[in-house]
Amino acid sequence: MPSRHRHPRLRPNLVQFIAAFQHDHPGVELNLWQAAPTDQFDALRTGRLDLAFMPLLKPPGSDLDHVVVARDRLMAVCPAGHPLARRRSIRLGDLVAEPFVDLPETWTTRQIIDRAFEAAKLERRTTIVVNDIATCLELVGRGLGVSLLPGGARTRGELGVFVPLARTLRWDYALVRRADGTLGPAAREFLRRILPEGEAGLRPGQPPAEG
Numbered sequence: 001m002p003s004r005h006r007h008p009r010l011r012p013n014l015v016q017f018i019a020a021f022q023h024d025h026p027g028v029e030l031n032l033w034q035a036a037p038t039d040q041f042d043a044l045r046t047g048r049l050d051l052a053f054m055p056l057l058k059p060p061g062s063d064l065d066h067v068v069v070a071r072d073r074l075m076a077v078c079p080a081g082h083p084l085a086r087r088r089s090i091r092l093g094d095l096v097a098e099p100f101v102d103l104p105e106t107w108t109t110r111q112i113i114d115r116a117f118e119a120a121k122l123e124r125r126t127t128i129v130v131n132d133i134a135t136c137l138e139l140v141g142r143g144l145g146v147s148l149l150p151g152g153a154r155t156r157g158e159l160g161v162f163v164p165l166a167r168t169l170r171w172d173y174a175l176v177r178r179a180d181g182t183l184g185p186a187a188r189e190f191l192r193r194i195l196p197e198g199e200a201g202l203r204p205g206q207p208p209a210e211g
Helices: 016-023 036-045 108-119 134-142 151-158 186-196
Strands: 053-057 064-078 099-102 125-129 147-150 161-164 172-180
Touching: 016 186, 036 053, 036 064, 036 172, 053 099, 053 108, 064 108, 064 134, 064 151, 099 134, 108 147, 134 172, 147 151, 151 161, 172 186
Parallel strands: 099 125
Antiparallel strands: 053 172, 064 147, 064 161, 064 172
């Protein structure tokens, strides 16, 4: 059964959900953990994590359920004043001569980018790898290279100029949990706030379509 989609091209504001949840349930302790998808999958399977939110390239496995809660597109990010920043759109080939500020290879966003360059038979020159989008944006804004990031990252500040890609690279953002339905009361309430249809909205899904 295909995974469901909500709010096209809009990444859910998790901070807003978390703030509202904590306001209504001040006695609940929330532990937030940033990690690569493979590490989050392992944490879900061992019970160290209740819910995971991440970009998703393919289904995580039959023991985990997921639903795509947002969809975005990757965009080129250039320093202000860079010649490419004045373009209406940018091709991947336009970026091969530029120093690249990349995310780690374990990140789904990086894997989408790597696949796109490989499919186009192009090689880029990675000069900096950083495991934080805000830092990536700041490095680009300071003129240390270009990058490809979800369009929703523009909300983090005017640290770079976002330019659409000539070829669409879709970025699916998913909520993932164990398929056996094991969740405590607090996690179930948080899930209900994210998905109005509740746990019924979580189904094993097909791979996100290429776009």
